[in-house]
Amino acid sequence: MRKRLWLILAVGVIALAFGVVGMMDRLRFGLLHVGYGTPIPWALWVVFYIYFIGLSAGAFLISSLVYVFGFKQYEAIGRIAVFTALVSLITALLFxxxxxxxxxxxxxxxxxxxxxxxxAWIVWLYTAYFFLLVAEAWFLMRRSFARGARQGGLKGGLYRILALGTQEGTPADEARDMRIVRVLGSIGVPLAIAFHGGTGTVFAVTIARAYWYSGLFPLLFLVSALASGGALLTAVAAFIIPNGYQRHRELVISLGRLLLILLLVEVLMEVAEFLVSLYGTAPAHTAPIQEQLFGPNWWIFWMLGLIGAVGLPMLVLVTAGRRSGLAVGLVALLSAICFIGIRWNIVLxxxxxxxxxxxxxxxxxxxxNYLARYTPTIMEWQVSAFAIGIALILFAVGYHLLPLEKEPSTETWQRQEVSR
Amino acid sequence: MPVEVETKSMTIRMLEDLHRALQKPLEERRWGMVIDLRKCVGCNACTVACKAENNTPPGVAYHVVIEEEIGQYPNVARRFLPRPCMQCEHPPCVKVCPVNATYRRPDGIVVIDYDVCIGCRYCLTACPYGARSFDFGDFYTAGHTPEVAAYDTNPSFEYGRLHQRLPGRLNQSPIGNARKCTFCIHRLEKGMLPACITTCLGGARIFGDLNDPKSLAAQMAASPRVVRLKEELGTEPSVYYLL
Known part of the structure; x- marks a missing residue:
């Protein structure tokens, strides 16, 4: 296993070890030791849930650029995107x-x-999406499994099982697989839009909460999903693929450009939301915005949301990010992590x-207690660490075992065949 | 011509209304409440009666009295707004339940099936009146005193069933469920008025069948000085306030 995957695995195991006590508390005492309550019924775990669901939808939609819309320049991260979407989905559902x-x-x-x-809609949509992701991942990799089954050892054995009897096949077979992937991806695109727009709709239909009750909300969810998922994939392309930001410099910079556009749209929508809400005098509309900007947790908006997730990445992307893959990778990682602040400010x-x-x-x-300020308890952080630990372990182990990195594309295979 | 004067006690009249309503099939009743804000003194007897009747644990409040202070010292006044569940005709909480655990009965009361509720708390976020609580498994005495007091583990009889909460069994409903005011269905079905109605000191609360034009509640609900909370949301509450 590569050093960086070891690092992710180690962080995952530490998080899991830190979280296991909280998880046991959760299983034994239910929700007794959480910091939220009836006044704030949805809190940290819901924040993480929409964060990871957003990453999943975003990563998947980026993968569709390769498999549905034919943007070949992103092919190196196609499988990784599908895999990331799957891991993020599992994590979100765990939360x-x-x-x-x-x-x-x-x-x-x-x-x-x-x-x-x-x-209920979205749970059904998540389920459909889960099976679709598994199917798409399998069709993407089954020939690689078949080829890899030849090698011995654990990996060979695993591939033999995962191949489910698939033969190595001819390039024509591979091309057929890619067509199936394309069909699955094409179904997946509206599905991802539906389930993530649907996640936004969960909030947007609650007439009791003026802050959420807006047609902009589901769209804002989609845009921020794309931005956060895009940022995560950019970081993965830059740092997880060996020498990614050097070897795939073009790809990373191109993803950076895409990220810049998505962040701009995100800013546009947030500005629209803030201006309209703040303009009036109705506390139901103004208070949630004022709370974000100047409340006790002001730093979540300013430091995480505005600077970390959006501002600094945008600044770097229009300057150093135009040439340096490393710079793009770094700010993409920063943005992907700091997006949690934007998610917090959607829920709380x-x-x-x-x-x-x-x-x-x-x-x-x-x-x-409506008067108490919500701060997540240790147990909430522990359970979160447990879930994130599982995500990191799944990612590291899965990435190590599965043939996720770019293999010659079907066309390349065909070209090689012809030249032979 | 002599004018006929109503001399009956309000409570007796409401009981008669109740018994008359119980003769009708369930779907022909529509329970409602009228609260006369001029008569409310803010004593919270209703809140206490509700706690005692339903044995609600800490953090679970089916009924509260909201107090509002108006003006600046020394020219101040206080207003009280008792808030039970509004038992809306179009309840937003029911619509959002992903498992149909909460529904509106034909007689207008919004109920929760404790055996079905998964505890997602979507209904809590959806209620515009803050009328739902989540049972996090708190006890008044467990963990605070050497022994758990009997009143903490006394069963409640909501929905006509016995629900017992025990500190050692935090995964057992109604712990982990959304909970709410039921207009004391279990009492209604035994021919008794809801606990908050019988206990009201000032006679500020009126309960009855809004479908029965002879009932006190229906007559008071038709008063021109009646308002309902957040009428603009279209929830059509069954709780009316007399200003």
Whole structure:
């Protein structure tokens, strides 16, 4: 395994070890030790959930550039994108699963769905998307599995199983596989738009929360998904692929340009949202924005959101990022991580005001305290670390074992065949 | 011609209305509440009665009285707004439930099936009145005193079933569920008024069948000085306030 994958694996294992106590607490005491409550019913885990769902949708949509829209220059990260989308999806679902009051009942969304709820829609869409991702990943890699099965050892054995009897096949077979991938990708694009727009819709339909109740919200979700997923993939291309930012300099810089556009659209939408909300006098609209800008957690907006996720990356992308793959990779990594701040400010400001004025003073009890500021408890951080640890381990091990890096494309194969 | 004067106690009249309504099929009843804000003194007897009746744990509040201070010292006044569940005709909380665990009964009461609710708390975010709580598994005495007090583990009889919460069984419903005011269905079905109604000191609360024009509640709900909270959201609450 490569050094960088070892590093990711090590960080993952440390996170898992840190988180395991919190996870045991979660399983034993339910949600007793969380810092949120009835006034703020959705908090850190929901933030992480939409963050990872966004990464998944974004990564997948970027992969579709290769497999559906034929942007060959991104081919080096095609499989990685599909794989990243899968790992992010699993992580997101893990986060939302631990957030349920009754984890054991999650199957009810399938057995007795309430289709008037956007939450039910998206769970069904996630499921369809999960199977689609697995199928697409398999069709992308099955010939590589078949070829790799020849090598001995653990990897060869694994590939033999994963190949599911696939033969190495001719270039024509590979071309057929790629057509299947293209069909799957084409189904996946509207699916990804639907499930991530749908995740935004979960928030956008709640008439009780003026901050979320806007047609802009699902679109904002999509744009920030693309931006965060794009940033993550750029960082992966630059740093996980060996010498990525040198070997695939063109690709990394091109991804940087794409990221710049996505960040610009993100800024545009945020500005629209902020201006319109702040212009009026209705506290339901102004308070959530003021809370973000000047509330106790102001730094999340300014430091993480504005500077880390958007400002600094944009600045670098229009300057050093035009030539240096390393610079692009670094700011993309920064942006991908700092996007968590933007996600935080999607969820938490929705609860800036009590539903009725004065409700905050009516009754103050544990988990029913509108006056207390929400800070995640250690247990919440531990459970988050546990889930992120799993994500990192899955990523490192999967990346090491699976044939994710660029192999000669079908056309190259065909060309080689012809020249032979 | 002599004018007929109503001399009956309000409570007796509401009980008669209730019993009359119970004779009708469920779907022909529409339970509603009228709260006369001029009569409310902000004593919170309703809140306490609700806690006692439903044995709600810390953090679970089906009913609260919101107090508002108006003006600046020394020219101040206080206003009180008792807030049960509005039992909306178009409840936003019901629509968002991904597993149909919460629904509106034919008689207008919005209920939660504790055995089905997965605890996603979407309904909490969707309720415009903050009328839903989540049961995080808190107890008034567990962890704070050497022994868990009996009142902490006394069962509640919501929905006509026995629900017992125990500190050692934090994965058992209603812990981990959304919870809300039910207009005390379990009492209604035994011919009793909701706890908050019987306990109101000032006689500020009126309960009855809004579909029965003879009921006190229906008559008061038709008053020109009636308002409902956040009417503009189209939720059509079944709780009316008399200004």
């Amino acid at each position: 939302i699963w631990v957030d349920l009051g009754h984890m054991e009942r999650f199957t009810e969304v399938f057995t007795r769905p309430g289709f008037h709820s956007p939450l 400001p929705g609860f800036a005001l009590p539903e009725l004025p004065g409700l905050e003073y009516a009754l103050v009890e544990p988990h029913l």
